[in-house]
Amino acid sequence: MRRAVEGLDTPYPIGTLLPALFQEDPLAMRWTGALDEVLAPAISTLDCLPAYTDPLLAPADFTRWLAGWLGTVLDENWPLHRQRGAVAQCVPLFRLRGTAEGLRALVELVTGGEVELVDSGGVSWSQAPNSPLPGAAAALLTVRVTVPEGTSVDLAALEELLVAEKPAHVPHRLEVVGP
Incomplete structure (x- = not known):
């Protein structure tokens, strides 16, 4: 007989929970043993549930699923440690959403x-009426990114991100420079 997951036993065998009369019956014990094999992966998953919901410990495929729970799309080209870090930062980034620090x-x-x-x-104050306003008359956000040497940036994806995250009425300019 082939096991559902080789070497995975259940810590809670069903046969030990039966009355003594059924524990002496070989058929009942074989039947509950088969159920134990089928249920062992589910029980193991439930026993380790806190590790599955921690993006730094979860299996790789579950990390991407966690990102979906948080409404985040991960770049599949990123290494796993970077994907885990992105999922771990989702909630703090949601708190800062709409702010310059968040962007x-x-x-x-x-x-x-x-x-x-x-x-x-800009922001300024004055005691005199009709004082000149700070900043420029036209709104513009300049995003200057200095990337480490040897790092490539997908400009189209970064433009999409800026359009989605910045205020809609503010035009932007993106500058990506090396070190």
């Missing part, structure tokens, strides 16, 4: 580079 952190996570955001606006 900076997201672009740094995606590119692995250092990000500088330059906004054309």
Whole structure:
């Protein structure tokens, strides 16, 4: 007889839970033993559930599933450690969504580079009426990414990310530079 998962036994054999009368019956014990083999992978998964929900410990395919739970799409070309880090950062990044710091952190996570955001606006105060406004009249967000040497950046994917994450009414310019 071939096991569902070789070498995987259940820590909770069903036969030991039966009344003594059935434990003495070989047919009942074989039948519950077969159930134990079928249920062992599910029981093992449930016993290890906290590890499955931790992106740093979960199996690779489950890490991508966790990303889906969090509404995040991972780049399949990234190494596993980078995918795990992205899933682990999802909730903190959601808290910062819509802020300059959140955009900076997201672009740094995606590119692995250092990000500088330059906004054309500004804030000022004055006691005199009709004082000049700070910043430029036209809104513009400049995103400057300095990537480590030997790192490639998918410009089209980065443009899509910026369009999705920045304020819709603000045009942007993307600059990717090497070290």
